[in-house]
Amino acid sequence: MDNPTNKRVTIHDVAAAAGVSISTASKALNNTGRMGAETRERVKRIAGEIGFRPNALARGLLSKRSFTIGLLTNDTYGRFTLPVMAGVSEALVDHGVSVFLCAIEDDPALGQIHVEAMLDKQVDGIIASGKRMDRRLPVDLSSLPVPVVYAFTEGTENSVTLRSDDAQGARLAVEWLVKLGRRRIAHITGPQDFFSVRERASAYREVAGDVEPVRYGIWAESWGHEAVGSIWAQPGEKPDAIFCGNDQIARGVVDALRERGIRIPEDVSVVGFDNWEIVAAHTRPPLTSVDMGLKELGREAGLTVLALAEGRGVEPGVRKLPCRLVVRQSCGGMSPTE
Amino acid sequence: MDNPTNKRVTIHDVAAAAGVSISTASKALNNTGRMGAETRERVKRIAGEIGFRPNALARGLLSKRSFTIGLLTNDTYGRFTLPVMAGVSEALVDHGVSVFLCAIEDDPALGQIHVEAMLDKQVDGIIASGKRMDRRLPVDLSSLPVPVVYAFTEGTENSVTLRSDDAQGARLAVEWLVKLGRRRIAHITGPQDFFSVRERASAYREVAGDVEPVRYGIWAESWGHEAVGSIWAQPGEKPDAIFCGNDQIARGVVDALRERGIRIPEDVSVVGFDNWEIVAAHTRPPLTSVDMGLKELGREAGLTVLALAEGRGVEPGVRKLPCRLVVRQSCGGMSPTE
């Protein structure tokens, strides 16, 4: 049913082929208006046969809905926005909505250009996403003529913001360690100026108590390695579990422990954060890790911006999505519900 | 200069405000038609003042150009399409073109849906991208009404395909090792059924000679680790350099060497492939690695599809873009040109 010419088939062609007027054709295809059941069926059948697909530009011009949204991110290479994007795309494709990807590094001018390009193209809404929860994108989205949803980046005053519940995730991890019988749980994590770091740390503190100081550092293997070095260099009792601020740190921790002949998980349990498959699953032993559910976050962001675009109300504020614990072999025990 | 009402400002508003007709306004703004210089300036000034931006949908309806292209990928989480995407976006934003990101896992139905959605939205062209050069996307793009460019995935018969020159990249790496005085260079790499693997291996063979067998395995740290184990378990002379099929394998190799007390780069040089920052830069010591220039590839793909969309001819066939060697500390020596 391809059309041999290069010209796209329009509703005019459908109408002509079916021997009806354009308006009747349109109403038939959209299940609107009044007409004989037979006519409606015939139009639909013929439309299918000649491969008619409505021109979204024309439709959008009239309906003020382009079935298009923009995804703005400054996390070009990062592992955070990637699953978020996948989630957004997945949630919206069912609704016929396509996603403009706009990678603005940290360049305000570039951001501005992208936003304007999106508005020119009449996007129905914008999702702003980033690489950390407590930083803004370098572009002001607060007074746009379209709805904006923030996902994994800080939003403005009365905006809708979606984030993972890091405190709950941290609690999940530490409680799991406690349940396994660990009593001396250390926490090696990233820079203290990250909001997530502070949130995870205080949840850790709540559950694990004051037995070990929180160790702040950088988001790198080397820091995990080094921190273990300094803990084991000190005199006194050693931890029987280490809760790490991310998987890379955990990886460094595991390496450092192994170098000392300490067995994982028999002597020390290790838990990571992020559940970054490529690291967590390939560490020896594979890492138990907290998954922030970023894909789910993306899906939620997509549905939310869609709701706003359709005029359905959405309560503004910060919405936290739960994390889950992915159990592998680095801390013993078999399932988080056992 | 915001407009207080929610209504978007159209060229009607500009015309009214400037006291001219719509056609005159349009011609003034597009620098077409004939009119007094003063009129033209006044229209432009007023358009700027009231914040007029032309509606791309309406423009596209008429011009048959939507200034929109689609990027199809099945590498949702992968590290390959990510830089490709960044390159595409970067190249096209200057031309006012926005990019639809379509993540089709490996699902033909999903692919079909996305392609149809893109065509409905009148994309000017499509870039297909994947996670390996010798696999097709699970969707047929061979007879679409818009131009298609393949980047880092296999294209169809008479298509334009962009890929990295893996043979040249491998040669670069091995020649570098030779220049450093290494004579017994091993090659530990991925599965032999990857085209890139075979290509890299034969380039390796050309330069390094027949002194060590190529060791095929899987794309994982564990394989690098294991391969070193088996090499060092064998009797006979040991390699003084190892060229790895990717950075993860290299990472496993480095770990295994260190466990044996072998110094890097003093005793053995190691080179990786992919230059995956997050792995290469954080291995101890940081890995020298071959960079496939994926961002450049993306940029090139963007410009190519744009050229096709504008009717400028592009020679079909496979175009290989050069790799470059990123020198870090894992093989000694300081710069690839020294």
Place this chain on the structure above:
DNA sequence: TTAAGGAGAGAAAACCTTTTCTCACGCGAT
């Protein structure tokens, strides 16, 4: 038999922009 009403379908406007065509006017040349 006629008026009312409903069913089926088409005409036309609207969305916003670009482009082609037409028109009016003034000036220089005949």
Place this chain on the structure above:
DNA sequence: ATCGCGTGAGAAAAGGTTTTCTCTCCTTAA
């Protein structure tokens, strides 16, 4: 004085849909 022409600017069509309005029949009830 008239013709032609160049200049400045507006009218209208086009692009593909959707939607409202209108029109024509036909049926049914009075």
